[in-house]
Amino acid sequence: MAPLTSLALQLCLAAVAFAAPLADHQIKTLGMNPGQQYGTGGGIVGFIVLVLDIIIWIEVLKSSRPPSHKILWCVLVFIFPVVGALAYWVLSDRKKWNDQQYEVLP
Numbered sequence: 108m109a110p111l112t113s114l115a116l117q118l119c120l121a122a123v124a125f126a127a128p129l130a131d132h133q134i135k136t137l138g139m140n141p142g143q144q145y146g147t148g149g150g151i152v153g154f155i156v157l158v159l160d161i162i163i164w165i166e167v168l169k170s171s172r173p174p175s176h177k178i179l180w181c182v183l184v185f186i187f188p189v190v191g192a193l194a195y196w197v198l199s200d201r202k203k204w205n206d207q208q209y210e211v212l213p
Contacts, residue, residue: 170205
């Protein structure tokens with residue numbers, strides 16, 4: 108579980124770094140207008156979408172779905188982060204696939 112946690116932390120840190128506004132000299136170098144400096148990496152909304160997508164990937168991969176369904180959901184959320192996440196939360200039968208049935212020993 109440690110490699111997955113490390114990867115998630117690295118992705119979060121990268122998202123924060125890319126969401127930072129550009130400096131004035133970077134804006135001039137890239138030939139951008141000063142109003143274009145925000146939203147270069149998605150900002151706070153992009154970071155929230157990234158975190159939600161990572162949570163969905165972890166939930167899907169830990170579920171008892173067939174492998175083909177896991178791949179389909181992960182690819183859908185990867186290609187369409189916002190629409191895929193909304194579709195997953197609304198259309199997937201999360202309770203059915205995420206209920207863990209444990210046997211109680213006498």
